[in-house]
Amino acid sequence: MTPLIQIDQVSQTFNRHQPDEVQALRDVSLDLQTGETTVLTGPSGSGKTSLLSLIGCMARPTSGRVHLEQREVTRLPERFLAEVRRENFGFVFQQFNLLRDLTVTDNILLPLTPTSLPAREMRNRAEEVLERFDLTRRATLKVRQLSGGEQQRVAIARALINRPRVLIADEPTAHLDHALAEGLMELLSSLKTDGTTLILASHDPFVIDHPLIDRRVQLHDGALA
Amino acid sequence: MYRAHLFAFCLCFMTVLLIALILQGFRQAVDQEVHWEGQRQLVSQLGLTDLALWSEARYTRHISQADLFTPFQNMPGAPDLFPAGSILPPAFSLPQTRVEVVRQESSQ
Amino acid sequence: MTRQWKLLDYALASLLRRKGKNLSILVIYTLTVATLASVLFLTQSLRQEATKVLSGGPDLVVQRLMAGRHELVPLNYADPIRKLPGVKSVQPRVWGYYYDSLKKVNLTLMGLPAEPEILVLLEGERPSKGQEIAVGRGIADTYGFGVGDSLLLIDAAGEKQLYRITGLFETGSDLLTNDLILFPEAELRRFFAMPTNRATDLAVSVYNPREVATLAQKVRYHLPDSRPIGKTEILHTYDTVFHWRSGMLLTVSLAALIAFCILAWDKATGISADERREIGILKAVGWDTTDVLALKFWEGLAVSLVAFLLGTILAWTHTYVFGAGLLAPVIQGWSVLFPDFDLTPSVDLYQLFILGMLTVTPYIACTVIPSWKAAITDPDSVMRS
Numbered sequence: 001m002t003p004l005i006q007i008d009q010v011s012q013t014f015n016r017h018q019p020d021e022v023q024a025l026r027d028v029s030l031d032l033q034t035g036e037t038t039v040l041t042g043p044s045g046s047g048k049t050s051l052l053s054l055i056g057c058m059a060r061p062t063s064g065r066v067h068l069e070q071r072e073v074t075r076l077p078e079r080f081l082a083e084v085r086r087e088n089f090g091f092v093f094q095q096f097n098l099l100r101d102l103t104v105t106d107n108i109l110l111p112l113t114p115t116s117l118p119a120r121e122m123r124n125r126a127e128e129v130l131e132r133f134d135l136t137r138r139a140t141l142k143v144r145q146l147s148g149g150e151q152q153r154v155a156i157a158r159a160l161i162n163r164p165r166v167l168i169a170d171e172p173t174a175h176l177d178h179a180l181a182e183g184l185m186e187l188l189s190s191l192k193t194d195g196t197t198l199i200l201a202s203h204d205p206f207v208i209d210h211p212l213i214d215r216r217v218q219l220h221d222g223a224l225a
Numbered sequence: 226m227y228r229a230h231l232f233a234f235c236l237c238f239m240t241v242l243l244i245a246l247i248l249q250g251f252r253q254a255v256d257q258e259v260h261w262e263g264q265r266q267l268v269s270q271l272g273l274t275d276l277a278l279w280s281e282a283r284y285t286r287h288i289s290q291a292d293l294f295t296p297f298q299n300m301p302g303a304p305d306l307f308p309a310g311s312i313l314p315p316a317f318s319l320p321q322t323r324v325e326v327v328r329q330e331s332s333q
Numbered sequence: 334m335t336r337q338w339k340l341l342d343y344a345l346a347s348l349l350r351r352k353g354k355n356l357s358i359l360v361i362y363t364l365t366v367a368t369l370a371s372v373l374f375l376t377q378s379l380r381q382e383a384t385k386v387l388s389g390g391p392d393l394v395v396q397r398l399m400a401g402r403h404e405l406v407p408l409n410y411a412d413p414i415r416k417l418p419g420v421k422s423v424q425p426r427v428w429g430y431y432y433d434s435l436k437k438v439n440l441t442l443m444g445l446p447a448e449p450e451i452l453v454l455l456e457g458e459r460p461s462k463g464q465e466i467a468v469g470r471g472i473a474d475t476y477g478f479g480v481g482d483s484l485l486l487i488d489a490a491g492e493k494q495l496y497r498i499t500g501l502f503e504t505g506s507d508l509l510t511n512d513l514i515l516f517p518e519a520e521l522r523r524f525f526a527m528p529t530n531r532a533t534d535l536a537v538s539v540y541n542p543r544e545v546a547t548l549a550q551k552v553r554y555h556l557p558d559s560r561p562i563g564k565t566e567i568l569h570t571y572d573t574v575f576h577w578r579s580g581m582l583l584t585v586s587l588a589a590l591i592a593f594c595i596l597a598w599d600k601a602t603g604i605s606a607d608e609r610r611e612i613g614i615l616k617a618v619g620w621d622t623t624d625v626l627a628l629k630f631w632e633g634l635a636v637s638l639v640a641f642l643l644g645t646i647l648a649w650t651h652t653y654v655f656g657a658g659l660l661a662p663v664i665q666g667w668s669v670l671f672p673d674f675d676l677t678p679s680v681d682l683y684q685l686f687i688l689g690m691l692t693v694t695p696y697i698a699c700t701v702i703p704s705w706k707a708a709i710t711d712p713d714s715v716m717r718s
Contacts, residue, residue, distance in 0.1 A: 053713035058617060060711070078709075079621050085712075086619030097614045101350040106343070110615065113343050114624035116336045158618065229342035232635065239642040246649050250678025254381070257677040260505055265389030266453045267506060271443060272391050272426050272536040274567055276383055277469070277511035280439040281667045283430060286512070287441075288574065289567040290394065290534075292403045292560075 002070060003031035004166070004197060005055055010064030012050050012222075024050040025061070026222045034165075037188075037198040041208050042219035048201035049094075049170055051219065055199060056168045057085045086111060090159030092169040096151050100144040104135055104154050107143055111162045129157040133187075149180040156187065166197045173204045185210050337631075340624065344631035347611070359640055365593045366644025366692050367651065371660050373684055374652040374676075376575040381679040382508055383571035390567060391424075391536035392545050395552055396560040405531040406559075413555045414537060419544045425532030427521050431486065431514070438669045440472065442525075444518035454510075456480070457500030463520045467500035471511035471670045484514075489526035507672035537561075594695060604703045612704065616712035625708040626701055633700030637693040644692075645685070653678050 012025040025047045032038055032055070040048045053059040054066055057073055065074045073084055090111075098107050105126050112122050130136045133153040143151060152175070159167055172188075173181040181204070188198055189212050202208060208216060218225035267273070275287045284291030348355045395414065397406040411423040427444030445452075445460060445467075452459050452467070457480040460466050466484065473479065483497045502510040522529060539548060542564070549561035612625055620628075651657060656674045665671040 050713075058711065059713035079623065082616070082619055082621030082624075089619075091617060093617070097617065099350070099611060099614060102346060106346050110343075111618040113339045114336060114620050114627075115339075116334075118335055119339070122339075162619065227342075228345045229338050232341070232345055236638060236642065239639075239646060243642060243646055243649070246646065247678075247680050247682075250649075250653070250680055254677050254679060261385040263453050264386045264506055264509060267509060268386055268389035269391075270449055270452060271445070271515070272424060273509055274387065274390050274394060274562075276379070276387070276508050276571070277441070277471070277513065277670075277672060278379075278508070279666065279668045280441070280512045280670045282439075285668075286430075286439065289562060289570045290396070292396075292398070 001033065004034045004069060005030075005032040006065075006067040006070070007031070007051075007054065008065045008067065010051075010054060010061040010066065012047075012054065012059070013062045016062070024222055025054070027064070028219075028222075028224055030217065030224070032197065032199065034197055035192070035195055036214050037192055037212055038200070038215045038217060039208055039213050040199070040201040040217050040219055041203055042225070043203065046219040047222040048219055050222075052168050052170055052199065052201050056089045056091060056166075057081050058091075086115070086162060088165050090162065090164035090167045092152075092155050092159045092167070092172055094171040094174055096155040096175075098143045098151060098154060098158070101142055103140050103142055104146070105130070105139045107154055108158045108161050110158060125161055125163075129161055133157045148175055149183075152176060152180070152184065156184075160191075164196070166199060167191060169198070169200045171202055171204070172200060173202065173207055178206070181206055185212060188212060337627070340627050341631045341635070344628050344635060347628070348632055348635060355636065359636055362593070362636065362640035362692075362696070363644045363647065365589050366641055366688070367647040368589050369688060369692075370645045370648030370685075371652050371657060373688060374648055374678070374680070375657050375660055375664070375674070377681055377684065378652070378674075378676040378679045380572060380575035381677065383575070384568055386509065387567060387571065388564070390564060392539045392542060392564050393537040393549060393552070394426075394562045394567075395535040395537060395556070396562065397534070397556075398558055398560050403560075405527065405533060406535055408530050408532060410556055410559070411535055414535065414552055417548060417551055417555075419539050419541060419548060421538045421540050424536045424538075426534050426536050427518050427525075427527065428533050429521075429525055436475065436669060438472075438475065438512070440512050440514055440670075442514050442516060442521060444521035445515045446518055452500070454503045454506045455500045456503055457498075460499050460515055460517055463517060463523075464494070464496050465499045465517065465520075466496045467502070467515040468498055469502050469510035469513040470504055470507055471672060472514065473498075473501055475670060486524070488524045494524065504673075505675070507675070511672040512670045590691065593692075598699055604707060608704075609707045612707045613710075613712060613714055616708070616710075622708045625704060629701045629704040629708075630697060633697035634693070636700075637696040640696075641689055641692055645688075649678075652676065 007028055007030040010025055010028045011023070014022045014024060028047075028051060030051075040051060042048055050059075054061055057066070057068075060074055065072055067073065068084065068088065073081065076084065099110075108126055108129060109122055112125070126139075127136070130139050133156065135150070135153060135157060138146060138150060143154060146154065152172070156169075159169075167188075169188075172184055176184060185207070188200075192198055192212060198212075200207060200213075207213070274289050277286070279285035395406065395410070397404045397410065406425070408425055411425065414420060414423050424446060429442050431440045431442050432438070433440065450459070455467055457467070468484075476484075478484070478498065480498055480501055483495050486494050486496060488494050496516075500515075502513070516524065521527075527533075537548070537552075539545060545563045545565065549563055552559055552561045615625055615628075616622075651659060652674075653676060657676070661671065661674060
């Protein structure tokens, strides 16, 4: 079976040729299968976030290639890269990265705004995810009025609004207590059942040892351990 | 989307209002033609040459008749009569006086 | 199309997020446009008024110059002018100024020729006998009198003279007659102690207006000490004073425009960390650079278009409904007698278009360009913040 995502000898260097040069990734190769749930582990600074960015087409590697369904995405022009990102990936960021002064609905609809999807369809989708994440009653509130757990759900709802094949989550449980973290993992399980490919980065043992995880990838100092 | 539509509606409303005002203005100007005719008649009866806008000085009251070329009466553009004094341009028909040099014929 | 609607929708939501800041910009912006447009409308209307009304004036005014300054014209100067082919009539004008040192008002005193019998726009009667005058509305309002009252004026000999007011000019003629006092011509001569064989200047009317320039040359040839002023020159004077590229509009508006540009530049170039973060998030969730720039374009357009439309409508109301009440004192300067504006709307669409371009375009540019740099960075910076 051909892998969904192929990472081929990828290296990533920040601030090249400058005194504060950092090598975030060294020669990483990795294949990710459709439907598989993978967790990237390792101490902070080991390159988990950098690798997630590369997988999600948010950045370009300094060297090496990234393939999505055997199509090389590394050298795509920015316009197409944004489209690839929009159509295939959903992101849940460590800091949620929500726009705090916008309403829940406006936040959730952000990924669909620059598309030509009709407004009616957008509304339907928003209602659908709001209901799924139990946010219907919160729909018109500003994000800053919500609790941490609710914000997390908004962030996931936003990641799923474009019905991505791959959900990427960076430290999803970092700001949650145990009960909320359990709820989150349950939610991710249901996504997995629906066939979504999950790629997480975490150093939380609760996530790493969760039965949901199919594969654990250990990173150390920018390289696969 | 309702925001965008509401906004577009407001813009359209303001545009239509502005256009209506301008059209009304054109109509008013047509109606005014009668009054202008009366004023034109008055102007020709009295032989008026200027608008009675600024009465503070000769050259602002009768802009077109002023002899700004007369030296030392009031420097044109002098800020003492602001703003009229500083924005009125000099009148047009300057006197045709000039200096011509007629040289003494050589004695040889 | 749907995409642009949705981007506009988001742009509005985004503007509303920073309500206070954007609202204050909108207010300042609207006021700037309103000021500019008010001056534009006012000057344009005055220009229209001047050209419409003064076109009835004398085709040629002949003054006499002596010792480098204006001098009374001998009446026999009219004879050579009358003989010029193309001249219809020559009418001596008697007029001058009178200063009231108490109210610090300058009045224009004008001698009324024997013709015509009936004056237009005059309420009451034409002054016919000595000691009778007709007066402009502005003077009547300033001093508070009406037809039947009398005015005491001091003549050239220092004697007090009493004049009965027989007529008042109608309100509609304010722009022409505001500070005018009409005397029977003989009486004004006596008042000014002006010799009977002289006049202030000569008003010439011609058969063919196109010959005015040629006639002016001929007058100057026959009467070398004369200064002919053609009607086209008179009209041109007003055209220049009230033209938008010169005179008043430029003086008043340039400062406002520059101040606004500084504000817009300052506002737009200092793209805040908050906005930078917003752009990062948008890119991370799948927006590309053109989407972000389109968003900024809509933001700029929304603010500037509203300001332009609102400002123009305000200016219109201010100028034509409220008689330019806020602007009049600025233009009035030190004039004590200043006519009330009852202006007829006059709009040059081209000027309005220029005003729109001058206000809308720079603002959009100031909104879009600074976002460019933030919009082209890789979205992964947001993951590391």
